[in-house]
Amino acid sequence: MAAVVSAWMARTTTAAIGVTVIGEFPSDPKSIILKQCKTRKDLQQVHAHLIKTRLIHNPSVTENLLESAAIIIPNSLPYALSIFNSTPHPHRSAYNLMIRALTYHHSPRHSLLLFPHMSRNLVPPDHFTLAALFKACSKLPALTEGQQLHAHALKRGFHSTASVQNTLIHMYAACSSLHLARQVFDEIPHTDLVAWNSIMAGYAINNCWDHVVALFLTMREPFSGVGFDDVTLITVLTACGRLANLELGEWIAEYVEVNGMKKKLNLMTSLLDMYAKCGEVDKARVLFDELERKDVVAWSAMISGYGQANRCSEALGLFREMLRVKVDPNEATMVSVLYSCAILGAVEMGKWVHFYVRRNKLKLTVTLGTALIDFYAKCGSIENAVEVFEKMRVRNVISWTAIIHGLAGNGQGRRALELFHAMREAKVEPNDVTFIAVLSACNHVGLVEEGRELFLSMSRDCGIEPRMEHYGCMVDILGRAGLIDEAFKFVRSMPVEPNAVIWRTLLASCRVHKNVMVGEESFRQITQLEPAHSGDHILLSNIYALVGRSKDALRVRCQMREMGVKKSPGCSLIELEGVVHEFLSEDDEHSHSEEIYRATEEMIKRIKSAGYEPNTAVARIDAEGEDKVVSVSHHSEKLAIAFGLIKTQPGAAIRISKNLRVCIDCHNATKIISKMYNRKIIVRDRNRFHHFHEGSCSCNDYW
Structure with missing residues (x-):
């Protein structure tokens, strides 16, 4: 027992001591101990009086003192342990109280140590003892100890007690032994609602959402004889959200x-969270607006719903409203806001979130830390992402994967590979997503041999069978490197039937390397698998145009119009002073449109003096003569950059997000702009980041 006390004393700081004057001391001091003692000093005064009057030898009085110290008064558990340790023969109820308290104070292992202490002192446990110990096993989790205690419950006949059965189900589920949890549930002769809720919660914590729904459907049957309460419905609604089961979710809404x-x-x-996760964000918003009281969970659910529906601007708007009405965000809120900031490239808002986390000394958990890494990486602030990663005390495979993927997307493929090897040295096993990230790193910087070796080691060394995404990465690695024939043979030799994405990846490489034959075959394969979208037609058209087959290029564009295939318009975003501005190619809808076009013309004129020549091959297909030059000059990222130049301080970095791949003309122009204006320009396109500085790009023109 001394070990338990010393361990806790070492971990816990002494509480601040207040002063309370206690009046006439009653013969039954329960109300004084449990209600009037507010500080450790109060408790010490009462304790001294109990010793003086010998009331300390009354078990019920001692247990009141223990309860006050262990559970009610903050930071007084070490004092409770010292009282318990000085008690010559603690009763079972004292043991039960201390087991509960230690588990409550996040020390379940010390809770379990009290059980052998009971046995040595010949104090028999009861069903309360075992239920509390099962909770401790759940917290660790400790399956072996839980099974030993289960055997003890069977031996003593406590296994039929409801509290033991329910905590036993939860313990096995928390230890990921769902078959044992279900066995306990199935062996209960008459299952009550608490038992049903326990097994459903067990399936929920293991993400077995189908089982949750199946159990609920059984509960709904008249023969089950079991109703359901709000606890049941909350679990099932969570399952409906994860499974996108809107039909059952709406049945519950009607029941409510x-x-x-x-x-x-x-x-x-x-x-409302169920509606949001099922894509019914507007229905979720109606419920949100109807709530008489909105706590942080409700705000977070609605913000998350907007983010998941790709309505990130509305998510950030709602977050600002949440701050305006003075609801303090929690970790879940921050993670959702960072997700939306990452999608929009809203750097300033994301930085504010990070500042809030530091100012309020929120713990940098794996979830929050990974969200920050992802945000900074997707906004092109890769050094900030690395800094967050290095400050995280606990990292899991998702954290490692996020930073590797971030480095890969920001043109630091070799550094990403170094971190991958560091991850292996740290004994963190990569998963299939990690390999997608590290293969992408090889892809972005042309590390063909390294990519080949990693692809082989995935199954050979880690037992991970390649998925379609891994095959796609290899096709991209080979294709970007100009090994079109090898990439084509690789696709043909795949053990699974290549999908349209694989062929589309090869088609994109054919455009870069002007390979008409393989490009035509790739396009043909795409059209056999699914209706080709605008990007496929444009890639094929561009291949023809690049090799001088303008008639074929025009024919493909005409086919697009005849088939009703519309090209996705180029769209670029820039955040200034917390507001995200959107630009479309040749767009004049912006409120500063005239000023922007004047700035764009001045920018083009200035970079032409430095050698820039517009590449009219990427102009609108229907543009003629001088209109081709105008079309190229008014691409959406050029408009966004011009707006950034006139609205930010000289020397400030400009960050742009684009929905499509950066075209070769804008890439060349932006390199010159970065040098002429002495600006860092960070452009996130559909595939990666381009960091432009002093006339060069981080991709080394390999994209």
């Missing part, structure tokens, strides 16, 4: 309405 349960905030929050 009919049974007058709309006043339950947690239930309504789960309902």
Whole structure:
């Protein structure tokens, strides 16, 4: 027992001591101990009086003192342990209380140490003891100890007690032994609602959402004899959101309405979260607006819903409203906001979130840290991402994968490979997504041999069978490097049937390296698998145009029009002073349109003096003569860059997000702009980041 006390004493700081004057001491001091003692000093005064009057030898009084110290008064658990340790013969209820308290104070291992202490002192456990110990096993998790305690429960006949059965189900589920949890549940002769909720919660914590729904459907049957409460419905609504089961979710919504349960905030929050995850964001917003009281969970669910629906501007707008009404965000809020900031490239808002985390000393958990890494990487601030990664005390495979992927996308493929090897040295096993990230790193910097070796080691050394995405990475690695024939043979030799994405990847490489024959075959394969979209036609058209077959290029564009295939318009975003501005190619809808076009013309004129020549091959197909030059000059990223030049301080970095791949003309122009204006320009296109500085790009013109 001394080991338990010393361990806790070492971990816990002494609480600040207040002063309370206690009046006449009653013969039964329970109310004084449990209600009037507010500080450790109060407790010490009462404790001294109990010793003086010998009331300390009354077990019920001692247990009141223990409860106050262990659970009620903050930071007083070490004091409770010292009282417990000085008690000559603690009763079972004292043991039970201390086991509960240690688990409550995040020290479940010390809770389990008290069980052999009970046995040595010949204090028999009861069902309360075992239920509390099962909770401790759940927290660790400790399956072996839990099974030993289960055997003890069977031996003593406590296995039929409801509290033991329910905590036992939860313990096995928390230890990922769902078959044992289900076995306990199935062996209960008459399962009550708590047992049903326990097994459903067990499936939920293991992400077995189909089982949650199946159990609920059984509960709904008249023969089950079991109703359901808001706890049940919250679990099932979570499952509906994960499975996109809108039909069942709406059945629950109707049930809630009919049974007058709309006043339950947690239930309504789960309902709006279900709608959001099922893509019904507007229905979720109606529920959100109807809530009489909105807590941080409700705000976070709605913000997350907008983000998942790719309505990120609305997500950030709602976050600003949340701050305006003075609801403090939590970790879940921050993660959702960072996701939307990453999608929009909203650097300033994301930086504010990071500042808020530091100012409020929020713990840099794996989830929050990974969200920050992802945000900074997707906004082109890769050094900030690395800094966050290095400050994380705990990292998992997702954290490592996020930083490797971030480095790959920001043109630092070799550094990404170094981190991958460091990950292996740290004994963190890569998963299939990690290999997609590291193969992408090889792809972005042309590391063909390294890519080949990693692709082979994935199954050979890590037992991970390649998925379609891994094959796609290899096709891209070979194709970008100009090894078109090898890439074509690789596709033909794949053990799985290549999908349209694989052929599309090869088609894109054919455009870069002007390979008409393989490009035509790739396009033919795409059209056999699915209707070709605008990008496929444009890639083929560009291949023809680049080799001088303008009639064929025009024919493909005409086919697009005849088939009703519309080209996705180029769109670029720039964030200034917390506002995200959107530009379309040759667009005049912006409120500063005239000023922007004047700045664009001045910018083009200045870079032409430095050797820039517009590449009219990427102009609109229907443009003629001088219109081709104008078309190229007014691409969306050029408009966004011009706006950035006139609206930011000289020397400030300009960050642009684009929905399509950066065209060769804009890439060349931006290199010259970065040198002429002495600006760092960071452009995130559909595939990667381009960091332009002093006339060069981080991609080394390999994209």
